[in-house]
Each structure stands twice: as C-alpha cells, then as structure tokens.
Amino acid sequence: MGLNIALDGPSGAGKSTIAKLAAKKLGFVYVDTGALYRSIAFNALRNGVDLSDETAVAESLKGLELQLKYVDGAQAVLVNGEDVSGSIRTPEVSMGASAVAKLPSVREFLLETQRNIAAQNDIIMDGRDIGTVVLPNAQVKLFLTASAEERANRRFKELQEKGDPSTYDEVLADINQRDYNDTHREIAPLKQAEDAVLLDSTNLTIDEVVDEIVKAADKARSDGNNSNDDGSSEGGVSDNGTVKKKSERKRRDMMELRPISKTKKINPIRQFFYGILRGITIFILKLKYDLHYEGLENVPRDGGNIFASNHRSYADPYLIAMGVRVPISYMAKEELFHQNIFFTALIKFLGAFPVTRGAGDLGVIDTSVDKLESGRNLVIFPEGTRSKDGTVGKGKTGVALVAAVAMTKVVPVGINFEGEKLKARKHVVVRFGEPIDVKELGINGTSAGDLKIVKKKIMEGITSLVY
Numbered sequence: 001m002g003l004n005i006a007l008d009g010p011s012g013a014g015k016s017t018i019a020k021l022a023a024k025k026l027g028f029v030y031v032d033t034g035a036l037y038r039s040i041a042f043n044a045l046r047n048g049v050d051l052s053d054e055t056a057v058a059e060s061l062k063g064l065e066l067q068l069k070y071v072d073g074a075q076a077v078l079v080n081g082e083d084v085s086g087s088i089r090t091p092e093v094s095m096g097a098s099a100v101a102k103l104p105s106v107r108e109f110l111l112e113t114q115r116n117i118a119a120q121n122d123i124i125m126d127g128r129d130i131g132t133v134v135l136p137n138a139q140v141k142l143f144l145t146a147s148a149e150e151r152a153n154r155r156f157k158e159l160q161e162k163g164d165p166s167t168y169d170e171v172l173a174d175i176n177q178r179d180y181n182d183t184h185r186e187i188a189p190l191k192q193a194e195d196a197v198l199l200d201s202t203n204l205t206i207d208e209v210v211d212e213i214v215k216a217a218d219k220a221r222s223d224g225n226n227s228n229d230d231g232s233s234e235g236g237v238s239d240n241g242t243v244k245k246k247s248e249r250k251r252r253d254m255m256e257l258r259p260i261s262k263t264k265k266i267n268p269i270r271q272f273f274y275g276i277l278r279g280i281t282i283f284i285l286k287l288k289y290d291l292h293y294e295g296l297e298n299v300p301r302d303g304g305n306i307f308a309s310n311h312r313s314y315a316d317p318y319l320i321a322m323g324v325r326v327p328i329s330y331m332a333k334e335e336l337f338h339q340n341i342f343f344t345a346l347i348k349f350l351g352a353f354p355v356t357r358g359a360g361d362l363g364v365i366d367t368s369v370d371k372l373e374s375g376r377n378l379v380i381f382p383e384g385t386r387s388k389d390g391t392v393g394k395g396k397t398g399v400a401l402v403a404a405v406a407m408t409k410v411v412p413v414g415i416n417f418e419g420e421k422l423k424a425r426k427h428v429v430v431r432f433g434e435p436i437d438v439k440e441l442g443i444n445g446t447s448a449g450d451l452k453i454v455k456k457k458i459m460e461g462i463t464s465l466v467y
C-alpha cells in the first residue's frame with residue numbers, strides 16, 4: 001500500500017510545480033487530477049458538446065478512455081490513446097474543466113480512477129477535493145494557496161512564454177471566475193480539509209514548500225504509517241507535524257463546520273402548547289421549591305443558543321427551560337428512553353434526546369447541531385455528572401465542540417441550592433449570565449487545543465454564577 005499525500009488548493013497556487021519537485025525528491029508518483037478534468041472538457045469541446053448540458057456531457061463520457069502515463073516521472077494524459085497533454089492547457093480548456101468539474105457524473109467517473117492510482121502507489125496527488133473527498137484517509141494533507149493577484153501573475157507569465165495573447169486582466173478575471181466556480185459548486189467544492197496543513201505560497205519560496213512536504217512525508221513514513229486502507233496503522237500529519245491516530249483523524253475529518261446562520265422558528269402550534277405546559281410547570285415548580293430566577297434579561301429571545309450549566313439535580317434541564325421561552329433540547333441517558341411510553345413521550349416533548357455513554361460523541365454532536373438548527377435551544381452540562389457539593393468541575397470539551405461546529409453563542413447558567421439534594425421547599429436560584437459570543441469564546445477551529453480554550457471560557461462563565 002502506498003503513502004498518499006493529498007495536495008489541494010486553488011488554480012495557480014503552484015501545486016503542480018511543487019508536487020512535481022516533491023515527487024522527484026521522494027521518489028513518488030505525481031498525479032495531476034486537474035489534467036483528468038481538463039481531458040474530459042477537451043474531449044467534449046472537440047466533439048461540440050455544450051458543457052452546461054449535463055446530459056450531453058454525461059453522454060460524452062460513455063466509452064471514453066482516459067489514461068495516465070509516466071515518462072521520466074512526467075505525467076502524460078491520453079484520451080482514447082491520443083496524448084493530449086499539450087492541448088489541455090489552453091484558457092478555453094481551463095474554463096471548460098472548471099465547468100465540467102461541477103457535474104456529478106464527471107466527478108463520479110473520475111473518483112475510482114483517482115483512488116485506484118493512490119491505492120497502488122506512493123503518490124502525491126494534487127487537486128481540489130483530494131483531502132476532503134478522494135483520499136480522506138491520506139496520511140499527509142496539505143492545502144496550498146496564494147493571493148489571486150500573485151497566482152494571476154504567475155499564470156500570465158507562463159502563458160506569455162507560450163506565446164498566448166491573453167492580458168494580465170483577463171488572466172486575473174479567469175482565476176477569480178474559476179475560484180468562484182470551484183468553491184461554490186455543490187459537490188466536492190474546493191476547501192481545506194479539517195486536518196490539512198495550510199501553506200501560503202505568497203510568502204514561501206518553492207523550495208520551502210517542497211521541503212515542508214518532504215519533511216511531512218518522511219515523518220509519516222518513518223512512523224510506519226504507510227497503510228491507508230486497513231485502518232490499523234493509519235495516521236496523518238497534523239499542524240505541528242505529528243502523526244495522528246486514525247480515530248482522532250476520522251473524528252476531525254467528520255467535524256465539518258455547520259454554522260447556525262439563520263435559525264428556524266419553532267412551529268407556532270408547538271410553541272403554543274409548549275407555552276401552556278411551561279406555565280403549568282413553572283406553577284408546580286414554584287409550589288414545590290422556593291424558586292428564583294436572576295439574569296432573565298440575558299436570555300436571548302430567539303432559539304439556536306447553547307445554555308451551558310453546572311449540574312446539580314435531575315430537575316436541572318427543566319429549571320433552565322422554565323427561564324427560556326423557546327423550547328430546549330438536552331442530552332439524556334439512553335436508559336430513560338426505555339421506560340414506559342408515556343414517560344418517553346413526555347421527556348421527548350420536553351426536548352430530551354438519547355446519548356449512549358462511551359459510544360463516542362460524533363452522533364451526539366451532529367444531533368446537537370440538528371437541534372440548534374431546528375430552532376431549539378440546547379442545554380448542556382459540561383461536567384457530565386452531577387456535582388454533589390455544588391463545586392464546579394473542570395468540564396469536558398464536548399460543549400466547546402458543539403459551539404465551534406455550530407458557531408453559536410453560549411449562555412452560561414449557574415444553578416444554586418444548599419446541600420446535596422434538591423428537596424421540597426429548598427431555596428433555589430437559577431442565574432443566567434450574559435451570552436458569550438463566538439468571538440469572545442475564541443472559537444478558531446476544532447483542534448483539541450482550540451476546544452480547551454473555548455471550554456475554559458465557558459467554565460469560567462458558569463463558575464462566576466455559582467456561589
């Protein structure tokens with residue numbers, strides 16, 4: 001099995017120059033996937049196919065044979081046996097490649113070809129979606145970029161040397177248009193994989209970038225993580241050059257950011273019944289406990305917010321929910337969902353969703369973001385278990401991960417009462433702190449280091465509300 005290096009980035013960032021040099025130094029095969037998209041565009045254009053007509057382009061793929069050949073380390077691409085390596089570099093084919101690259105039939109057609117090459121060789125593969133879609137398990141992932149002007153400048157010089165009459169402004173306009181096409185298409189858009197190392201070639205020399213790649217590959221190789229498909233020895237190079245274990249990388253691969261931009265409103269009928277139930281519950285809770293709320297002015301009137309609280313009793317989700325107009329959701333032990341159907345229906349209506357302890361947190365994070373997206377607020381107890389003596393624990397980073405993935409603000413909550421148990425007639429104070437927005441939380445990404453900083457900020461907010 002080969003060692004795979006995924007190199008993604010926008011047009012003209014210097015990927016092919018750099019990948020060729022790195023491949024030579026490492027003794028790897030360089031795979032230029034852009035040439036495959038270009039060949040499809042070239043073939044279609046030659047046959048007079050309208051590139052915006054998906055059916056016609058899909059039809060042009062039938063019987064099409066694409067081959068990559070390596071002569072002295074250089075890649076040549078053959079379309080039905082004809083070497084088209086020279087003809088696919090014109091501006092017309094570049095724009096055509098960008099157009100066909102957004103068609104699902106084209107991407108599907110090329111996916112297996114690319115994966116097969118990577119499975120059989122030590123490769124450095126450049127493209128737009130190599131680290132995210134084609135080889136999500138590549139041991140080394142890099143994202144190479146440079147400013148649009150710098151890229152246009154380089155391409156312009158290249159074209160001039162070939163005698164192409166395009167002006168700098170035309171080349172820049174082309175680059176901008178292709179950037180737009182590549183990043184805005186629905187499938188496999190150009191984007192940096194979560195675990196890819198970012199390299200900006202505006203400020204780095206070619207040799208410096210090549211050295212980075214060679215170092216990363218040597219590290220991955222020396223750590224013996226040369227397998228990319230059996231899972232047992234899989235690894236990847238992280239931002240600091242260390243090799244990550246498969247489980248960690250898988251987790252981060254899947255942590256696509258899902259910012260809650262426009263939260264849906266809760267269905268008005270549900271909101272109405274919820275309002276009635278909430279009124280009744282507040283009445284009962286106030287009969288049972290000496291219940292007080294502080295900081296209600298801090299509670300956002302919309303949904304899609306995280307409420308992070310210390311954890312003192314089973315009633316906590318409800319004590320918090322009663323201070324919040326929009327329905328909440330909260331995680332509850334799986335076992336609670338296997339009681340009688342009325343109880344299960346009730347807790348579901350009150351917003352509980354199941355978590356299986358120790359089963360990993362990916363599904364839970366996704367469900368949490370689903371709930372926020374649906375317009376509910378999400379109550380999280382970062383400590384996980386209840387605190388008997390009222391002291392606030394260190395907390396886990398799950399709350400920070402949800403906040404980072406959903407990019408949403410966090411309202412800290414402090415639940416206060418004396419003694420270990422929440423008994424009838426006890427004096428209970430639920431305090432809502434000021435919402436901490438994404439900027440204040442310091443959300444930068446989902447790496448373990450980033451999440452620790454965010455979690456600390458949240459725990460400080462909670463602690464300040466607990467006496």
Ligand code: DC
Pocket residue numbers: 011012033034035037038094097098101126127128129130178182
């Ligand atoms: O890297 P290049 O300029 O030769 O690529 C030509 C076009 O192909 C580019 O506009 C985007 C597309 N492409 C893609 O969508 N996915 C890839 N893996 C490689 C290229």
